[in-house]
Amino acid sequence: SDGEFQSCSNSPTLVSQSPCLVFIISGNHTYTTVNLVLLGLAGTGKSASGNTILGKKHFVSKPSSNPVTTECQVAETDVNSVHMRVIDTPDMFDDDTEPSVRDKHVKRCKELCESEPCVFVLVMHVSRFTDGERDILKKLENTFGTKVKEQTVILFTRGDNLEEAEMSLEDFLHSCQPGLKEIIEKCDNRCVVFENRSSGSDQVEKLMNTVSVVLKKTAKIQ
Numbered sequence: 001s002d003g004e005f006q007s008c009s010n011s012p013t014l015v016s017q018s019p020c021l022v023f024i025i026s027g028n029h030t031y032t033t034v035n036l037v038l039l040g041l042a043g044t045g046k047s048a049s050g051n052t053i054l055g056k057k058h059f060v061s062k063p064s065s066n067p068v069t070t071e072c073q074v075a076e077t078d079v080n081s082v083h084m085r086v087i088d089t090p091d092m093f094d095d096d097t098e099p100s101v102r103d104k105h106v107k108r109c110k111e112l113c114e115s116e117p118c119v120f121v122l123v124m125h126v127s128r129f130t131d132g133e134r135d136i137l138k139k140l141e142n143t144f145g146t147k148v149k150e151q152t153v154i155l156f157t158r159g160d161n162l163e164e165a166e167m168s169l170e171d172f173l174h175s176c177q178p179g180l181k182e183i184i185e186k187c188d189n190r191c192v193v194f195e196n197r198s199s200g201s202d203q204v205e206k207l208m209n210t211v212s213v214v215l216k217k218t219a220k221i222q
């Protein structure tokens, strides 16, 4: 179907290097490289989610009371022959972060995702919603512009917590608190759930399908 990963060996738009698979966004938008920027508070599982997308342990991800990721980093992978640039970031929105340090991270992050298109992945812990996250969308808008929510997918980590409670993502979204609900609604309900301890590729595929929804939408408004 349109907007999903498709084989298109007969596509006349294919300039191509290698495999005959491209990411079809809409009739005349064909992207082969997509920037995915992982954003969110420290400890939510940005690096772990990056590793799940990459299919290997690339970013350092571990339990810590101190931030583990201290610089923006990029790693690349092909998912169904779409070239993904996965950008892992430190917590850039922590109120304790010095403005000069935050500005440095933001600048680096923007440099890394300069090439279009770019999709923001707001990573949140399924069992935790903190004060720091209440106004995170506002902070994202201040940093990346007011259109950021049109380019954002929310990724909830620790899907096993939901499974243990026999809850679906829908159950969770239905019962979540108003502050979180508001964020989700502003992002047009684009949510996916990851369990980073399991390596199943269907979670990555669901993310990619949601990413394709964003790309389709932004292609229309550009």
Ligand SMILES: Nc1nc2c(ncn2[C@@H]2O[C@H](COP(=O)(O)OP(=O)(O)O)[C@@H](O)[C@H]2O)c(=O)[nH]1
Pocket: 040, 041, 042, 043, 044, 045, 046, 047, 048, 049, 060, 061, 062, 063, 064, 067, 068, 069, 123, 157, 158, 159, 160, 194, 195, 196, 197
């Ligand atoms: N059980 C479980 N643990 C996770 C998941 N995602 C991340 N973690 C753990 O949470 C901790 C923080 O993850 P990390 O990726 O470093 O968070 P970051 O600071 O946002 O990059 C690590 O110990 C991860 O193993 C998940 O989906 N399930």
Ligand SMILES: [Mg+2]
Pocket: 046, 047, 048, 060, 061, 068, 069, 088, 089, 090
């Ligand atoms: Mg990290």
